[in-house]
Structures are given as structure tokens and as C-alpha cells.
Amino acid sequence: MNKVEPTLVCNNVIDCMTAADERNCPNSSHYYCWRGDVMFVNLSSTFNQIRECSDGSDECPDLFTGGALDYAFRNHLIRNPLLQVIVWIVSVLSLGGNAIVIVHTTKELWRDRRLSKLGRLAKCNRTFVLNLAVADFLMGVYLITLGITTATKENRYCSDDREWRTSQLCSLMGILSQFSSQTSVLLLVLM
Numbered sequence: 461m462n463k464v465e466p467t468l469v470c471n472n473v474i475d476c477m478t479a480a481d482e483r484n485c486p487n488s489s490h491y492y493c494w495r496g497d498v499m500f501v502n503l504s505s506t507f508n509q510i511r512e513c514s515d516g517s518d519e520c521p522d523l524f525t526g527g528a529l530d531y532a533f534r535n536h537l538i539r540n541p542l543l544q545v546i547v548w549i550v551s552v553l554s555l556g557g558n559a560i561v562i563v564h565t566t567k568e569l570w571r572d573r574r575l576s577k578l579g580r581l582a583k584c585n586r587t588f589v590l591n592l593a594v595a596d597f598l599m600g601v602y603l604i605t606l607g608i609t610t611a612t613k614e615n616r617y618c619s620d621d622r623e624w625r626t627s628q629l630c631s632l633m634g635i636l637s638q639f640s641s642q643t644s645v646l647l648l649v650l651m
Contacts, residue, residue, distance in 0.1 A: 554600030595643035
């Protein structure tokens, strides 16, 4: 068995055939790839948008605890399965319920435009309800888009994270969420 000089151990260079000199090094210097041809990379090579590990795990470490991904697990946009189900349920109820309110209130206001059965206060109230339903419908659109995105990026979110957060769809979803929330609060205050 060949001995390796102590100065050559954990120096990010494999100096023996079995690579034993680079195994079990402190985590402060090495990141060990999950699988593939490359065994490890220098820790400073993680999150540099270059896949040194053949499986790309250096860009999505399993136990990452700092930086941009603190809010999500490396493989999931929404990690908790219960929250995923809640997003789907609330989005479907929001879209369905508010669509019914929008159709019903619009018909009611359209029929009354000539007959004037409704008083001015009733018309004003129904107009507020219609606008509130539209704002909440938009929140349903946001939530269903979030649910679909979570499902399509399942088990690969980390590798798509930067692309997703800089995409036009993500920006549009942020605008939609803020617009819907602010409009709903304003309308509730005015009512």
C-alpha cells in the first residue's frame, strides 16, 4: 500500500489510484458529487453556474443552508405536500367561485341597465362585489399557475431556480399577486 504525503491529503487533487487521499475531507474544502464521473469539486466551485459534477449536484447541494434557496427545498418550489394540496384546492375554489359571482353579477347589472329596478346603492354595491370577484379571480389564476409550476418543476427545481426567478412568467405572477391583493384590500376598505 502506497502512502501519500500528508501535505497531499485533501488538497483537491487525487494523488493515488483509489482517491483515498481526497475522501472524508472536511466539508469546508470539498463538495462531494452525488454520483457520476467526478468524485468531488472544490467547495468554492459550488453555485457558480458551471456544472463541475456530471450530475449537476454542485449547483444544487443537498444540505445547502445559505443564500437564495433558503425559502425552498432544492427539489421543490413548494416542499410541503399539504401546502401543495392547499394551493390547488384554494385556486380551484377561487377560480370557480369567483367565476360564478362574476357571471351572475354581470348579468344582474346588464339586465338592470335599462329597467333600473336596483337602486343606486345596490348598483354601487354590486359593482364593488364584481370588482372584488375579479381581483380574487386573478389570485386564483396566480395560485393555479403556482401549482402548475410546482408540479412541472418537481424534483428539479434547484437546477431551474435562477431561470425561473428571472422568467417573465415569475415576474407576471408577482405583479398579479400584488395587484390582486392590493385591489381586494382597497375594495374591502371602501365597502
